Amino acid sequence: MSFTLPRRAALAGAAAITGFPRLGFTQPRQPIKVGVPTILSGRVAQLGISSRNAMQIEVDRFNAEGGLDGRPIELVVRDSRGTPAEAARLAREMISSEGCEFLLDAEASSGGFAVHEVVRETGTLTLHVNSETSSLTADPRQRFWNAFRVARQGIHDSIAGGDYASKVARARNLRRWMTVAPDYAYGRDTTAEFVEYLKHFHSEVQVVGDTWPRLFQPDYTENITRLSQGRPQAIYSCLWAGDLVTFVEQASLFGLFANSAFFAVNMADYTTLQQIRNLPRGVHSGNRYLKNFPNVPGNLDFATEYNRRFNTFPTNWSWQSATAVRLLGKAMRDAGGTTPRAVAAKLAGMRIASPFGADGHVTMRAEDQTLVGYAIGWGVTIPADPFVENMQPSNWADIFRLEAEWKRNKGWN
């Protein structure tokens, strides 16, 4: 009688006997590659750097918890230098050549829309973590099953800002307004939305002029003198990062803020606040990221951990990026794999506990695949830490109601 032992079984048996029970059975699990097209150089490099840093914190946490059945997430981060065409090229390369199963698109809006078109075609599950332009998810023509937004949204900030600004305007009788905003989709849309809601809440406000510097413009003198000539009582701006720093430094020299109240939705972010050498007292700002808003232990822990690892504080892009990784990780685990449609189905409507939520939670709203319930508020700048005081939280019930009306008026239901 002959007896044959299969070679694999023999090896496995030998391994078990000799004390190497895992030998031969466990292969290193394939990492889940997640592509991150973003901006890592130039005046808004902080967008990409702070997004990547926050993602890495959350990815490390996810991997330390065992990943997805042993599969760790591996981030593939590339620099588009702020060029939409390059962002689109990078996205394609990540999907087709680098084997990325998901994208965390950390581009600004200009690049974000370029990536959006790429993934519309490829069907890659993508979370936009930095684009705040409302139409990206509000416009049904832009919507498809595999694209989600995990970022604050212009219309939400505009409703909250319009409400806050109208109260200040009434109290201080500020009726004559001007605007200065970057000349691209985000700047145009967000300014129009803010003005709409400012007038909605305070019909006597008049916008007597505007100026549209191009994105990353080196010098704002011409825009500032235009504002100065208009003699507004109040100025609204959605300039951001280095552009906002340069504008504020130059405008201070003209004494612009001595004569006009300044409402800058993007001021309250540490990298911006700390770069302005002489931060004017009394600038009204929406919250971008503040470690004390919401004033909960989880938020402070996030800031502390981020500061410990990167020797700086998080930005607005950081909390959004961290939230995106948390949502994606949970969706993969709930779906039990990385099948795009299964993960997308789990993401839609997902509600998670979050230190960045207005009520301790954030929700990926199913109907338009965008994040809601995050903390929004406005306050007034002061020159030293915590940089913003008298934060007034906005009411999400009002935001939802007015957002629904806004969509109806645009025919975007």
Next chain:
Amino acid sequence: MELTELAECVTSLSCLVTQSAAGLTIGMLLFLVASGLTLIFGVLGLVNFAHGSFYMMGAYFALAAYGVTESFAVAVLAGIVGAALLGLVFERFLLSRIYGQDVLMQLLVCYGIILILDDAVKIIWGADFRSMGVPDSLRHPPFIIAGGVVPYFYAILFAITAVIAAVLAFGMGRTRFGRIVRAAAINPGMVGALGINTTLVYASVFAIGAGLAGAAGALSAPIRSVVAGAGVSILIESFIVTVIGGMGSIGGALAASLILGFTRSFGSIGFPLFVEGAMFIIMALVLILRPSGLGGRRGS
């Protein structure tokens, strides 16, 4: 177009003062960069596509010096000297090898320099933007002249750039060195035959050009973000100035810079959405009507 507002502005003294002061400052900073570009082209025949990088390096050198000394004067000096020395190094080791060669070769080498310097600042100072801020000693309320606003720091900038422009004009027009440079621009062979070291002249001219760009970078560092790649946008405007003013003409560069400065300043009132377009239209008109530029030699 908001031409009614423009008409109101030019008939209002306060608006005229504010916009003119802004136009002069924008124009003079642009002149510093463009004059270096046009000087290098005029004498060396080199289209220095890397010129904006010396502007950027000037800003970074100033930022570093200001961080150590907190002296704006030292910062500006560091920006000028640092950019000039860097220019000297690149001229000696790289650019001197491509004088007289095809413009594509010049473009290739200059692009290499841009990449090297951009990456160098990212390694040394980081990829994120930096802000120097206006020194406290120069932070005063603006002058109010006839109701118009002239920032104190802008007045300082204008004064410094005007002095640099005057020294440049005097140096090129009234000194022996200036005569040699002008002669070398026309006939370098004859200058060499007279026993003058043309290699030294070329290196000096390149260093002066780079130093002028560095001066503009250092002077504008307190009011603009300091960031890798900052030289690109200023380079485009400098080329427009060089084309309008005439390749190689310092006087033409001054006139063209001021034209662009005033176009930006008053354009923001009258045609705010077409300021950039207006600059290119001016350039196109000059190319059609006077191809050699405002200050260029006919036939050049």
